[in-house]
């Protein structure tokens with residue numbers, strides 16, 4: 001696989017480059033999707049206050065790109081119905097003031113979603129604004145498009161230009177997702193040409209980045225490489241792509257390291273591996289933020305969380321080699337995941353107790 005990467009005729013960056021020169025490499029940007037992609041899948045929707053606390057803990061632990069929610073139909077995804085409450089909370093206002101480089105993107109599936117966000121922004125004018133970024137999402141397969149957005153891929157793409165225009169006028173950056181890029185629970189194998197074509201359209205509409213979602217976690221490094229090669233061939237630069245990996249078969253970390261070696265500058269992760277997809281039967285959690293950071297750090301690859309990792313193989317995150325500041329930061333982040341797990345468990349138990357009481 002490595003030799004194929006090195007030999008690639010279009011000249012994708014080599015595996016050895018990413019792993020050998022941490023000082024010359026741009027830090028990999030991490031996009032934390034736990035509070036959105038993670039919590040949209042909770043059986044018991046969490047209160048806005050817990051989501052706000054999760055976001056606060058993530059940001060204060062050092063993450064700067066944290067998806068805060070979705071303006072989707074509450075009939076389809078009730079777990080995201082509190083997004084306006086989350087965005088307008090005083091805690092998030094304080095975070096935006098404390099961290100001017102903070103980005104809190106929200107998902108917008110259609111014009112109705114953007115219009116709800118626009119209304120919220122006008123009702124709560126602030127500097128910095130409630131959010132500076134939206135994310136739109138399209139599928140690479142008809143089956144998933146129907147299940148997730150109740151429309152075809154073509155119609156879903158055709159609905160987006162006015163959303164891009166309106167977002168631009170409001171000063172909102174637009175990120176785009178393409179789902180099921182390596183396999184669909186309904187349609188099976190997905191041709192890389194199809195994914196590359198959808199990604200190209202999204203970039204041409206004005207997306208600053210396209211996140212490729214292995215929604216059901218079936219990808220392996222060779223599949224990702226084929227997909228990225230096809231993107232380059234179609235004029236979609238790898239430098240404009242992000243990797244969004246689920247970990248159904250335990251291949252997410254190797255996929256991410258390989259994508260990074262091939263020049264992908266952004267990786268989506270989810271604290272404590274929260275997540276899945278409500279319209280993707282069989283999908284397990286997203287790749288965990290903690291695991292990705294561990295792997296990047298110990299491979300000597302700089303990230304937005306650890307801009308100056310040690311040489312590959314020389315890490316100290318687990319403390320066998322000293323008590324560095326990096327270790328403390330990593331432990332603080334892991335503690336956020338543990339806290340989140342406890343909160344969710346307590347919430348589940350409380351709901352269960354309520355149900356039992358109602359039965360008596």
Ligand SMILES: CC(C)(COP(=O)([O-])OP(=O)([O-])OC[C@H]1O[C@@H](n2cnc3c(N)ncnc32)[C@H](O)[C@@H]1OP(=O)([O-])[O-])[C@@H](O)C(=O)NCCC(=O)NCCSC(=O)C[C@@](C)(O)CC(=O)[O-]
Pocket residue numbers: 037040070071072073074075076077107109110112113114116137148149150177178179180213214215244276277278
């Ligand atoms: C797009 C729709 C709404 C179409 O759903 P629809 O049923 O075709 O839409 P509709 O226009 O017929 O409206 C249905 C109802 O929803 C309302 N509605 C309609 N739009 C909105 C809105 N924006 N906000 C609030 N309400 C809305 C609308 O007003 C109506 O309410 P009613 O009149 O029946 O009372 C629906 O399919 C939907 O919400 N889908 C979102 C599903 C979703 O959020 N999936 C998870 C996110 S994607 C993901 O996780 C993958 C990703 C990004 O992480 C990457 C990866 O791993 O692949």
